[in-house]
Amino acid sequence: MPRAREEAAPRRPRRVRRDRLRGGPRVKILRFSWLNFRNLTSGELRPCGGVNVLWGGNAQGKTNLLEGMWLFTGERSFRGAKDAEMVRAGCAESRLRLDFYGGGRGQTAQIRIAAGRRSAQLNGVPQRSCAAMIGEFRAAVFSPEHLSLLSGGPARRRNFIDAAVCQLRPACAAVFAEYGRALAQRNALLKDIPAHAELLDTLDIWDARLARSGEAVMRARQAYAQALAGPAARFYAGMCGGREALSLRYEKNAGDLAAALRRSRREDLLTGHTGAGPHRDDLAVEISGMGARAYASQGQKRSAVIALKLAEAELLARRTGEPPVVFLDDVLSELDGERQSYLLNRLRDFQVFVTCCEPVPG
Template identity: 30%
Template sequence: MYINNIKLMNYRNYQSLELDFNKKINLIIGSNGQGKTNIVESITLMSIGKSFRTNKDKDLIMFNKDSLYTNCNFSRNGINKSIEVVVTKEKKGIKINGVSVKSLHELLGILNVVVFSPEDLKLVKDGPKERRSFIDKEISQVMPRYYSLLMDYNKTMNQRNILLKSNYIDKNLLDVYDLSLSKYGSEIYVFRNRFIEKLSAISNNLHRNLTLNKENLTIKYKNQLDIDDYSDADLIKELLYQKYKETIDSDLYNRNTKIGPHKDDISIHINDIDVRMFGSQGQQRTASISLKLSEIELIKQEVGDYPVLILDDVFSELDQDRQKMLVEKLGDVQMFVTSADPLHINILKELEYSVFHIENGKVISSENGGL
């Protein structure tokens, strides 16, 4: 999977921009605030329907403009496709191959993109919320059905929490919410468990390579259900429903739902040691790299083609050996690398790449290099 070109109009600080990309490595260089990250951000807008930097679509529109337009042409499994996104201050419109889609659900999984930013290097030591977000984003890309389940679950949980905060508790309505949460939650558990099992196997292989076979990385699913088999959604549904009934007094006291997938986490161990609690900073960062790179291979297994990889200002956080490892081990993946340091071009020697120099929302020069 690779992007051939993009077109931007009134996107952040780009009034008009058209770029043709290299199928291998695209290095986007510019000082802070010049717009290099805006280019890769637009790619995620066309991949998942939103920015990886903000939840407010209107922030993407150029100052004093009413709307923005983005377009990309890309190849997936040898077939050319296109995505267009129009954002106004009131709504968002999406077209796939020239045909309008009615919901974000229809966009997910069309153009698979993995984003690796400095924040991801803290994935291991951050809180459960960040790791849940990591899991949810990646499953949604390859299994759009999961995204719909997650939206339904969160909507129902919010309705249940509103009821818990009210002065009068309608027990019949509460039971309806419990049944719905049990149904959505059980399917979410099944999806997450399958994903984490695959992620653990892939990330362990990667981690062993990164540590010269000195460390084993193990990832396990942590939730509030004490079971070993997550393949039976009906059984999980019954257990969840029982949990909601058992904890109702506590939920009423706290006016909040304490049981369910919204409380899940993953445990991350290196050689049977909890790396979040007892691992060194270097081990935590290497484990985070292994997790993020595992997404690439997992998506390849699920959809039959490698995703596009965005490395947003990651080089500045890594030593030269890890920089080289990233670009050399991912030769089959199209990469977009943003950096403020022109010397990072040296990392790409002997590889096929294009360089774009950005200044004040314009490409002031570009060049090709390598093979």
């Protein structure tokens, strides 16, 4: 079982302390308990309000603890796991409970994982889905899997933006879901029309729905990318001592989506897929003018992703008035002492959970 300790932190300037108070209270985990989650049988964690270090050997369950707490954001596992994979081997179900402060009050949430799916309750009220809890418990997470934000394809970066936007503006989850449904229906129709020409007129209806929801998706993503760019650049400069510059740009696949769908209709009918729309967009990340995916080193990518995650946490704090909980999974071991200090100093207004194999010097 991983061990936890609070790391002492040097005193902060009084001005920063006042700024934090103006921002309101933090989102804070008061108690987390689990039953048959991954390799964890049963137990509970009562963390401190500052930096919590979970340390121990490999395969002891440190990352599992972070994953279990993260699920209360309403998002999927940050490790990409299916629900069934998170139930302890040989057990029928897993149960999680989180007592936390958020939205200006104390709250309690519960998650049950059984028969390959998750169900949730918030303050005793059953939720229609775990996604319905998005915006109640806000958090930001960095794990080794997040390096694929820069090394992987555009879908990874779109998913990052969408999840961040939904935590900031929970109503956007319905917009993204509507676009996904319209896209799936249009693609199915494109495949059916060659054998059923009478369905061609129906395509106009789905084009209109896809264009309407797609424009909303692009506006939300672009606004978030613009807001993220400044803080991310600042944090990256701090990570590398100002020797390099990070820039972000949201790249749209189409400007006027309705017009783009009309132009691509013939090709779409041939391929059976929709070629234009935000499902083809990307978040371009450059380091000193060079594309990070193609040209950045592993160290540069790691620093860039950490900068993106710090910026995500800062935006959540600034826009909601409540700094989110921050989870850092196996991050510090890959950073030198200077970067470790920079990272932890930037997170002093947050409740933080850090996993590592050795205790962090306090």
